[in-house]
Amino acid sequence: MESLEGRTYGPYPVRVCRERVAEFVSVTCDDPERWQKEAPPGWAAAALFVVAPRLLADPDLEKIARSVIHGEQRFAWNGPIAMEADLQVTGRITRVRERAGVFFVGFDMEVTDASSALVSGGSTFIMSGTEPPGGENSEITEPGPLESGPNDPIQLQSEFTPFRRSASRADLVRYAAATRDWNPIHWDHGAAVEAGLPGIVVHGLLQAAWLLSGASRLNGRSDPFIDARFRFRSPLLAKTEVTVIGSGSPMTTAALTEGDREIVSATINLR
Numbered sequence: 437m438e439s440l441e442g443r444t445y446g447p448y449p450v451r452v453c454r455e456r457v458a459e460f461v462s463v464t465c466d467d468p469e470r471w472q473k474e475a476p477p478g479w480a481a482a483a484l485f486v487v488a489p490r491l492l493a494d495p496d497l498e499k500i501a502r503s504v505i506h507g508e509q510r511f512a513w514n515g516p517i518a519m520e521a522d523l524q525v526t527g528r529i530t531r532v533r534e535r536a537g538v539f540f541v542g543f544d545m546e547v548t549d550a551s552s553a554l555v556s557g558g559s560t561f562i563m564s565g566t567e568p569p570g571g572e573n574s575e576i577t578e579p580g581p582l583e584s585g586p587n588d589p590i591q592l593q594s595e596f597t598p599f600r601r602s603a604s605r606a607d608l609v610r611y612a613a614a615t616r617d618w619n620p621i622h623w624d625h626g627a628a629v630e631a632g633l634p635g636i637v638v639h640g641l642l643q644a645a646w647l648l649s650g651a652s653r654l655n656g657r658s659d660p661f662i663d664a665r666f667r668f669r670s671p672l673l674a675k676t677e678v679t680v681i682g683s684g685s686p687m688t689t690a691a692l693t694e695g696d697r698e699i700v701s702a703t704i705n706l707r
Contacts, residue, residue: 437500437532437539445490447524447548450483454519459614463607464645467590474658475517478645480555482615483547487527488559489616491543500539500563503631504619505668506640507540507560512663514554524548530558539563564631576635576673578625581605585677593653596682596690601646603638605674611642638672643692643700650680651688651704662705672699 457475461468466476492501524547531542541563547555585602603611608622617639620627628636644666652660672678672692678699682690686706692699 437497437534440494440496440529440532442529443494444526444528445487445494446526448486448490448526450486450523450525450547452479452517452519452521452523456482456614457519459610460645463610463614464642464649465587465590465601466645466649470656473519475519476645476649477511477513477517477652477659477661477664478641478648479517480511480513480547480557481617481639481641481645483523483525483555484545484557484559484641485616486525487545488543488561489618491527491529491541491561497541497563503564503621503627505562505621505631505671507562508665508667509557509559509640509644510663510665511555511557511661513659513661514552516658517554521549523554537564574634575629578635579605579673579675583675585675590649591653592656596650596654596684596688598679598681599650600677600679601643601692602677603642603674605636608636608638608642608674611639615639615641617641633671634673636674638674638676640666640668640700643668643672643678644702646678646680647682647690647692647700647702648704650682651690651706654685654688654706657707660706662707664702664704666700666702668700670697670699 527545533540541561543559545557584604586600588599612618621631678692678694682688688704690702
């Protein structure tokens with residue numbers, strides 16, 4: 437599998453469509469009044485999933501990509517993501533390592549406009565064709581499609597104030613439609629259990645969008661961030677309430693927590 441390192445996918449075109457961005461803003465509980473001329477930085481997830489499905493559908497990865505979990509993610513932004521812009525996305529496998537039947541695949545992407553790189557990113561995907569990448573967990577009862585916890589409103593502020601987020605199964609389907617991240621562990625209970633999870637889990641990049649929207653409250657820029665890094669430490673089940681916390685500026689340390697359990701940790705550099 438290491439021979440796949442360096443394989444590229446693309447470039448593929450993607451348009452920053454106003455309607456799709458509005459769907460993304462709505463399902464991530466971001467501020468629709470703020471993101472009228474530019475897409476929020478978290479929209480980089482939609483660009484990533486222009487190329488990631490090509491990686492996951494690669495015939496040479498078929499044996500190890502039956503179940504896929506997102507382990508880590510980083511993004512860097514060189515400027516605002518203008519609405520209705522026509523962009524190109526390229527992906528590249530940077531690393532493939534195996535550990536006890538589970539493969540850790542590094543995947544970089546670059547988003548360019550007509551003249552330069554606009555967004556870059558690096559993902560770690562945990563893949564398996566035999567052993568479940570999520571380990572072994574006790575199966576839970578599948579929640580109803582609209583079962584969800586609270587979601588607090590967005591507003592600009594001078595300090596990072598904790599707020600609450602959650603997602604129903606219906607929210608996860610809406611997010612998948614907005615980003616094309618159709619990994620079945622986020623909407624199919626059986627597929628999630630087969631991957632070693634207790635049930636349907638929230639997309640890692642939806643959780644990242646919650647953290648980014650919280651940090652972006654600290655300034656009103658159209659390009660609020662230099663870069664961000666996320667570590668997905670524990671799966672978040674649908675309808676589960678989490679608290680978004682953070683501190684510091686211009687470097688913000690943020691996390692999603694469920695009680696004493698840390699779900700995601702992040703380091704976000706503001707401009």
